[in-house]
Amino acid sequence: MSDTTRIRIDLFAPTMPFRRFWRSTGFSPAELLLEPEMRQTLAYVGGVPNRGIEYMRVHYMLDLVTASSFGQYDWSRLDAAIDVMLEHRIRPFFELMGNPSYIYSDFNDVGQAHHWRDFMSEMAQRYQARYGADELRAWYFETWNEPDIWWKLGGETGFNNYYDACSEALKAVDPQLKLGGPGVARRIPPIFKSFLAHCDTGTNLFTGETGVRLDFISVHEKGAKKHAEDLTPNSLSIIRHEMMAVDYIREHHPRFAGLPFVNDECDPQIGWHLYHTWHGMPYFAGLAAKIVDQHQRLMIDGEGVDYEVLSNDNGFVGHWGHRTHLTYFGKRPVRAAQAEHKTDIAALEARRAEPEPFDLVKKPALSVMELLGLLSERRFDLGGQGLDPDRAGLGAIATALGRGEKPSGASVLLYNSVDRIWQSGESTVALDFSGLQPGAYALASFRIAHGKGDPFTVWEDLGAPDLPNAAELAAMRMAQEPVLSIEHLQIGGAKAEHELKLDMPLPSVALVALVRRDDNAPAAPSTPRISRFGGLNGENRVLFWEPAPYEGIQLFDVLGSAGESGPWQVINPVGLLSSVYLDSSVGAGFYRIRARDLFGRISAESGSVRAD
Structure with a gap:
């Protein structure tokens, strides 16, 4: 029998700010944004609670612009x-990144550099007018992806000229627009050094001034090299290698030592197109949670790094073994990402004219982002409690819930993950909540483990169908949500305590939420809308809506009716954490959305949306 690890959460203990630095993903190439598979993917990704994925980093965006001259x-x-x-x-x-109709060839040509500056200025002005200045200021602008590999327009000098052009153009439109880079793939390559030197003490091509503004510094560090075999990712090596870049900056460019640091391809391994089965399994969820925790503990707390964004390239369209949030079923070939990619506009338009039917099923890689999205921006210090996640695998992040200065509850992310793909075992955790005030509480746990929130196992048990039928897809989707259990408590007496014991198999993730009942039930969701997609077994309708802000944990129900006057019936088999739902039954003519809290209190319903 395993020993019990005790973790004490004192609601009267002080909290500290907790930045949600992991809320980004990415993929390649940008043309996918115009195709139905990615549009459906965006609904799932954008529906993660509390904008748990807020940013998407996409290669070759500027290839979507065409140029006559x-x-x-x-x-x-x-x-x-x-x-x-x-x-x-x-x-x-x-x-x-990208080249409109491939008219740019060499940024050592000062004339081309000036044309690029004007192109960047036109782009920024266009989207400032289209979306507003405040929206544009919330974006990040970054250099060409991995210039140590993919930059072909003029070497280090050309790259610096390109950066000067980007900087001056964005600054002229709005000095508050954020720009940084260089997002290199290799460890401190020459172009990383020359880029930082140029920004620090070089001469700006356009102004003649010394130095160029730099708002953040980005690198790419991953956990395992590219290999066809199932290599085990080394999560701690990501930290070590990132710190090599941080130490280089601190030693050689101390003026930049306090800049925000970004790893925007913090992936388990190099090579998106290589097939590793564990990408579709709970192992991936545990690894993702551990990497987030390690960055908080070891880089932010331990090294004082201003770690602003940890992103990944999980946004592709692919199968179980690909590095994706959802698994794709369909006849369309899944292509490798870059591989000297060139956007073919004519081929893109041909695919858009005749889309292939497909279906998507959510993987634990996306479900763990839902659970991370339930963490708040106030964190409890769990130091000194005997946790040793980097060696033993069991770790925790605890955050405060509730309004006011003193928390009324907590959301605690637990994970059990070691750097060994096929290792198994189990740990027992006792969460000791103290400082509870009198009242009614809901204690909920959302679980991802083998057989829980684990659609891959269901698919395998079904005989691994390549083109699943309607019943097989329904079975996988029934299993794609984290498994929820709720206990209701009545606490009497001031500063009371309560214990919850959990078995944490290896690998697994659990989000435990302790919520005190107050007078604030969820408000009605709004703006439901429908997108239609051709599925393998008929039409799929994807509903997407706006959740109302809520301090606690809310779940969503989708109601369907043949007519707008009802009767209305809940059609989702389990409560939804994310504000997205795929209806393959297409029996309803109208839909509404409602929210409910962990006490079963139901919000008013949203307005109706008509299916046709």
């Missing part, structure tokens, strides 16, 4: 791509 651009496809992102509450982490 320098200064003559067609922006319509890029407009549509950004529209679909913002429609689903996702903001661009905007790589200034």
Whole structure:
């Protein structure tokens, strides 16, 4: 029998700010944004609670712009791509990467550098007018992806000229727009050094001034090299290698030592297109939770790094073994991401004209982002409690819930994850909640483990169908949500205590929420809308809505009716954490959405949306 690890959560203990630095993902290439598979993916990703995924970093965005000559651009496809992102509450982490109709060839040519500056200025002005200055200031603008590999327009000097052009253009439109880079793939490569030196003490091509503004510094560090075998990711190596870059900055460019630091491809392994089965399994969820916790403990708390964004490239369209949030079922070939990618506009338009039917099923890789989204921005210090997650695998992040200065509850993320893919075992955790005030409480746990929130196992048990039928898809979707259990408590006496014991198999993730009942029931969701997609077994309708702000934990129900006057019936089999639902039954003519809390209190219903 395993020993019990006790974790004490004192609601009267002081809390500290907790930045949700992990709320970003990415994929390649940008043309996918105009295709139905990615539009449905964006609904799932953008529906994560509390904007748990807020940013998406997409390669080759500027390939969607076509050019008849320098200064003559067609922006319509890029407009549509950004529209679909913002429609689903996702903001661009905007790589200034791509080449309109491939008219740019060498930024050592000062004339081309000036044309690029004008192109960047036109882009910023266009989207400032289209979306507003405040929205644009919430974006990140970043250099060309991995210039130590993919930059072909003029070497280090050309890259610096390109950066000067981007900087001056954005600054002229709005000095508050954020720009940084260089997002290198290799460890402190020459272009990383030359770029930092240029920004620190180099000469700006356009102004002649010394130095160029730099708002954040980005790198890419992953957990395992590219390999066809199932190598085990080394999570601590990500931290060590990131700190090599931080230490280089502190030693050679101390003026930049306090800048925000970004790893915007913090993936388990190099090589999106390589197939690793554990990408579809609970192992991935535990690993993702551990990587977030390690960055908080070891880099932010331990090294004082201003760690602003930890992103990943989980946003692709792919199968169980690919590095994706959802698994794809359909006949369309899934292509590798970059591999000297060039956008073929004619081929894109042909695919859009004749879309292939498909279905998507959520993986634990996305479910863990839902659970991370339930953490608040006030954190309890769990130091000194005997946790040793980097060696033993069991770790925790505890945050406060409730309004006011003193928390009335807590949300605690537990994970059990070691750097060994096929290792098994189990730990027992006792969460000791203290400082509870008298009242009614709900104690809920959301679980991801083998057989819990684990649609891959269901798919395998079904015989691993390549093109599942309606019943098989329904079975997988029934299993894709984290498994929820709720206990209701009545606490009497001041500063009372309560214990919850959990078995944490290896690997697994659990989100435990202790919520005190107050007078604030959830408010009605709003703005439900429907997108239609051709599924493998008929039409799929994806509903997406705006949740009302809520301090506690809310779940959603989708109601369907043949007519607008009812009767209305709940059609989702389990409560939804995210504000998205796929209805494959398509029996309803109208839909409404409602929210409910962990006590079963139900909000008013949203307005109706008509299916046709």
